[in-house]
Amino acid sequence: MTTIKDIAERLNVSISTVSKALNGGRDISDNLRQTILDTAVEMGYVNRRSQKTENRKLCIFIENMEYDNPDQFGYDIVLGYRQAASKENWSIDILAIDQNFQIENKYDNYMMEHGYSGSFILGFALEDPWMEQFQTTKIPTVLLDNTIPSNPHVCYVGTDSEEGIDLAIEHLLHLGHEKIAFLDGSSNSLVSNQRMSAYLSSLSRHHLPIDPALAVYGYFVADAAHYHVPNLLSAGATAILCGNDTIAQGVIESVRDAGLSVPEDISVIGFDDIPIAAELCPPLTTIRQDRLSLGRNGYFVVHAMLNQVSQSKSLLRPLLIERSSTAKAVPRLVTNRVIDKDSVMYINPDLYGQRF
Amino acid sequence: MTTIKDIAERLNVSISTVSKALNGGRDISDNLRQTILDTAVEMGYVNRRSQKTENRKLCIFIENMEYDNPDQFGYDIVLGYRQAASKENWSIDILAIDQNFQIENKYDNYMMEHGYSGSFILGFALEDPWMEQFQTTKIPTVLLDNTIPSNPHVCYVGTDSEEGIDLAIEHLLHLGHEKIAFLDGSSNSLVSNQRMSAYLSSLSRHHLPIDPALAVYGYFVADAAHYHVPNLLSAGATAILCGNDTIAQGVIESVRDAGLSVPEDISVIGFDDIPIAAELCPPLTTIRQDRLSLGRNGYFVVHAMLNQVSQSKSLLRPLLIERSSTAKAVPRLVTNRVIDKDSVMYINPDLYGQRF
Numbered sequence: 145m146t147t148i149k150d151i152a153e154r155l156n157v158s159i160s161t162v163s164k165a166l167n168g169g170r171d172i173s174d175n176l177r178q179t180i181l182d183t184a185v186e187m188g189y190v191n192r193r194s195q196k197t198e199n200r201k202l203c204i205f206i207e208n209m210e211y212d213n214p215d216q217f218g219y220d221i222v223l224g225y226r227q228a229a230s231k232e233n234w235s236i237d238i239l240a241i242d243q244n245f246q247i248e249n250k251y252d253n254y255m256m257e258h259g260y261s262g263s264f265i266l267g268f269a270l271e272d273p274w275m276e277q278f279q280t281t282k283i284p285t286v287l288l289d290n291t292i293p294s295n296p297h298v299c300y301v302g303t304d305s306e307e308g309i310d311l312a313i314e315h316l317l318h319l320g321h322e323k324i325a326f327l328d329g330s331s332n333s334l335v336s337n338q339r340m341s342a343y344l345s346s347l348s349r350h351h352l353p354i355d356p357a358l359a360v361y362g363y364f365v366a367d368a369a370h371y372h373v374p375n376l377l378s379a380g381a382t383a384i385l386c387g388n389d390t391i392a393q394g395v396i397e398s399v400r401d402a403g404l405s406v407p408e409d410i411s412v413i414g415f416d417d418i419p420i421a422a423e424l425c426p427p428l429t430t431i432r433q434d435r436l437s438l439g440r441n442g443y444f445v446v447h448a449m450l451n452q453v454s455q456s457k458s459l460l461r462p463l464l465i466e467r468s469s470t471a472k473a474v475p476r477l478v479t480n481r482v483i484d485k486d487s488v489m490y491i492n493p494d495l496y497g498q499r500f
Numbered sequence: 501m502t503t504i505k506d507i508a509e510r511l512n513v514s515i516s517t518v519s520k521a522l523n524g525g526r527d528i529s530d531n532l533r534q535t536i537l538d539t540a541v542e543m544g545y546v547n548r549r550s551q552k553t554e555n556r557k558l559c560i561f562i563e564n565m566e567y568d569n570p571d572q573f574g575y576d577i578v579l580g581y582r583q584a585a586s587k588e589n590w591s592i593d594i595l596a597i598d599q600n601f602q603i604e605n606k607y608d609n610y611m612m613e614h615g616y617s618g619s620f621i622l623g624f625a626l627e628d629p630w631m632e633q634f635q636t637t638k639i640p641t642v643l644l645d646n647t648i649p650s651n652p653h654v655c656y657v658g659t660d661s662e663e664g665i666d667l668a669i670e671h672l673l674h675l676g677h678e679k680i681a682f683l684d685g686s687s688n689s690l691v692s693n694q695r696m697s698a699y700l701s702s703l704s705r706h707h708l709p710i711d712p713a714l715a716v717y718g719y720f721v722a723d724a725a726h727y728h729v730p731n732l733l734s735a736g737a738t739a740i741l742c743g744n745d746t747i748a749q750g751v752i753e754s755v756r757d758a759g760l761s762v763p764e765d766i767s768v769i770g771f772d773d774i775p776i777a778a779e780l781c782p783p784l785t786t787i788r789q790d791r792l793s794l795g796r797n798g799y800f801v802v803h804a805m806l807n808q809v810s811q812s813k814s815l816l817r818p819l820l821i822e823r824s825s826t827a828k829a830v831p832r833l834v835t836n837r838v839i840d841k842d843s844v845m846y847i848n849p850d851l852y853g854q855r856f
Contacts, residue, residue: 228807294663296817304812307650437809444804451584453797454790454817456660461652461810 146189155183166191168257181253188282191259202229202446203237203260205274209267211238215419217435218266221288224439225264232447234261246273255283262446265290270332284449286442289335296454299445303433305335308462309342309385310349312413312431315464316383317350320473321411325358325381327372327391336361339387339415355379362387366394373398382410382473389414389421392428396469407471417465427467434460502545511539522547524613537609544638547615558585558802559593559616561630565623567594571775573791574622577644580795581620588803590617602629611639618802621646626688640805642798645691652810655801659789661691664818665698665741666705668769668787671820672739673706676829677767681714681737683728683747692717695743695771711735718743722750729754738766738829745770745777748784752825763827773821783823790816 148166152159157180164172165180166189204222211218226236237260251274255263262284268275270290278285278292284299291300316324326343329336340359347354357379362368364387373395376384384399386392392414399410406412406426414421414430421428437460445458504522508515513536520528521536522545560578567574582592593616607630611619618640624631626646634641634648647656672680682699685692696715703710713735718724720743729751732740740755742748748770755766762768762782770777770786777784793816801814 228809231807294667294817296819307812311650434810440807440809441804441811444800444807444809447803448797448800451587451796451800453584453793453800455797455814456663456817457813457815458811459813461650461812463652 146184146187148189151180151184151187151189154187155180166256167259177257178250178253181250181257184256185250185252189256191256199259200234201237201258201260202234202262202264202443203239203255203258204264204266204442205268206238206240206266207242207268207272211240211266217418220435221266221439221442224436225442226439227436228440228443232443234443243273251277252281252283255281262286262450264288264442264446284446286445286449288438288442291334291457297449299449299455299458301438301441301445301458302335302460303438303462304459305338305462306342306345308415308431308433309339310346311462311464312385312415313343313346313350315429315466315470316385316411316413316473319383319411319470321383322352322473323355323358323380323382324352325376325379325384326360326387327369327376327384327395328359328361328387329364329391331361333364336387343385362391364388364390366390366397369394369398370401374402377402377404377410380476382476383470384410384412386412386414389416389418389428389430392430392469393420393424396424396426396428407469409474409476411470411473413470421465422467424469426469429467429470430465432463432465434463502540502543504545507536507540507543507545510543511536522612523615533613534606534609537606537613540612541606541608541638545612547612555615556590557593557614557616558590558618558620558799559595559611559614560620560622560798561624562594562596562622563598563624563628567596567622573774576791577622577795577798580792581798582795583792584796584799588799590799599629607633608637608639611637617806618642620644620798620802640802642801642805644794644798647690647813653805655805655811655814657794657797657801657814658691658816659794659818660815661694661818662698662701664771664787664789665695666702667818667820668741668771669699669702669706671785671822671826672741672767672769672829675739675767675826677739678708678829679711679714679736679738680708681732681735681740682716682743683725683732683740683751684715684717684743685720685747687717689720692743699741718747720744720746722746722753725750725754726757730758733758733760733766736832738832739826740766740768742768742770745772745774745784745786748786748825749776749780752780752782752784763825765830765832767826767829769826777821778823780825782825785823785826786821788819788821790819 148159148162152162162180165177209218210216211222229236265287268290278298279295282297284297286299286301289302292298328340344354358381360372362372369391384395386395392412395412396406399406404410414428417430417432421430441458441460445455448455504515504518508518518536521533565574566572567578585592621643624646634654635651638653641654643656645658648654684696700710714737716728718728725747740751742751748768751768752762755762760766770784773786773788777786797814797816801811804811
């Protein structure tokens with residue numbers, strides 16, 4: 145096992161200099177500290193100070209996600225993580241960061257310098273600089289809704305999209321719907337792709353035909369609905385399943401703009417159960433991701449990883465929350481089906497065989 | 501919260517009778533004990549005795565799986581579970597059972613009567629009587645390689661088949677193989693279906709054509725290979741990926757029976773890394789499921805469930821173990837391709853869109 149002495153010998157500096165660099169001491173140049181941290185990471189040094197019970201620290205890196213008050217998506221996730229981790233005597237730092245922070249700090253170095261045993265990564269996008277560093281890190285790292293192939297020190301946590309979409313489709317089938325459209329989020333997102341794949345599989349499992357005009361990628365914002373909903377209605381949809389609740393909010397408005405009512409004419413169902421879902425008019429039927437549990441699970445996965453279990457994927461059970469935006473199907477007379485072919489993002493046929 | 505008194509009142513028996521039934525007391529008729537247990541389960545009674553630290557008990561139910569010595573598949577799984585659980589002060593009972601036992605005992609009743617807080621289920625088949633009871637149980641239950649839809653109290657643990665098959669395909673591509681056959685286990689198994697789906701997806705992702713003659717379901721035993729390998733060779737395979745190591749053992753023999761050598765003419769790769777894999781001639785390249793980690797993870801998942809996290813699926817990272825049964829591809833002259841169409845189990849086209 146690599147010691148501080150080994151690092152000092154490799155770099156030809158004193159043991160106390162290495163110790164300062166590894167433990168956040170300040171009277172040392174930035175340049176030298178970076179060199180020492182790089183070398184320590186490269187040599188596989190493990191900071192024993194961070195192994196002692198009284199120093200056990202984990203951190204949450206959070207980006208593009210609000211978490212300050214209970215109405216915001218990240219609040220319960222952060223709370224659940226803290227609850228579960230502090231019950232087992234960890235102290236937790238919450239670090240709201242941006243891309244510049246990632247450019248200025250190497251992930252492994254930052255973790256080592258601050259004595260963190262593991263991290264929980266919230267709200268990162270594929271283009272974030274650290275995403276590449278996660279491919280090779282040896283520090284237990286748990287990502288919400290992002291996956292890194294093959295690295296045994298990184299695990300993806302999320303909610304089971306397949307089961308969630310299935311719950312929604314079964315609820316709609318039970319209400320007599322057969323023309324069920326799916327307006328998904330962006331095709332650049334792991335979760336959107338999972339949900340599209342789950343929608344196609346669920347229709348197949350229930351022996352329903354797949355109509356490409358009913359399965360479209362949009363974007364994450366409510367506005368995307370105005371563009372797509374008229375086409376979905378023209379294609380005969382009696383129910384619109386949405387890739388998330390924000391999209392569902394836009395869909396309800398767009399259905400109204402088309403002179404139809406939710407749920408009397410068209411049923412709408414969301415995904416996530418964000419805090420506003422219950423406040424919409426009508427209150428939104430949706431698939432709940434339990435955010436407190438997502439947070440708790442972020443901790444339980446890092447706990448397993450710190451005990452030599454390399455998880456790749458840990459998914460939570462979703463829950464159908466029935467409110468008032470879904471009702472019995474009413475057959476619709478679709479007189480003329482007009483589709484502007486250029487405006488519809490058709491599903492990628494590759495997805496049929498792809499798994500996420 | 502339901503108390504012993506509530507149960508006693510409902511059944512019009514004394515509190516001490518209920519207490520005896522719930523705590524395994526003997527001087528009470530079997531019939532009455534069953535009635536009391538049924539009622540306790542129905543009323544959602546939680547045995548507080550089993551919540552006390554000194555009484556914390558978990559159990560492993562094991563069927564169709566040997567675990568007595570280190571050469572057997574179940575040994576490390578049971579060991580890993582015990583190690584992780586006893587470190588956190590649980591006592592563990594190992595119960596080797598059969599279908600008769602399941603017919604004679606209701607799962608929930610058995611768990612309550614013996615004060616188990618949760619269980620780990622190894623080696624069960626779809627037709628086992630308890631599989632239906634797992635759909636409604638409220639006791640944290642973790643199944644190895646079996647999935648129960650929608651019940652938040654049941655979680656599936658296993659190894660990430662998709663990533664494992666991908667590691668194997670990438671290893672073979674790296675060696676120059678393009679005609680990669682897949683001889684899977686039985687099509688009635690969840691894991692076989694996952695691996696077939698993963699094989700098809702992996703070929704698609706790597707832009708390789710899918711030849712149905714190269715993707716066949718067999719059975720779990722080595723003998724299945726004798727039947728299928730001649731067809732795979734006729735279809736031009738230079739590498740045969742197998743649904744598990746036992747099948748791979750049969751494939752190596754069958755390739756030899758056909759007058760060819762492993763790995764000089766044909767590369768063979770297994771899945772699981774069971775103890776005999778390293779002893780085969782040649783030693784088998786395979787995808788490792790880390791059985792100690794599978795066991796540990798069985799515990800960490802039940803630990804999360806006991807802390808109000810409903811997981812649906814928790815998958816481990818697989819690992820490519822390179823031994824001597826794979827080598828550089830050698831182009832093969834396939835002079836006459838003879839396929840007895842009746843003998844090949846073609847893949848089900850539904851699988852392309854299905855996820856497991």
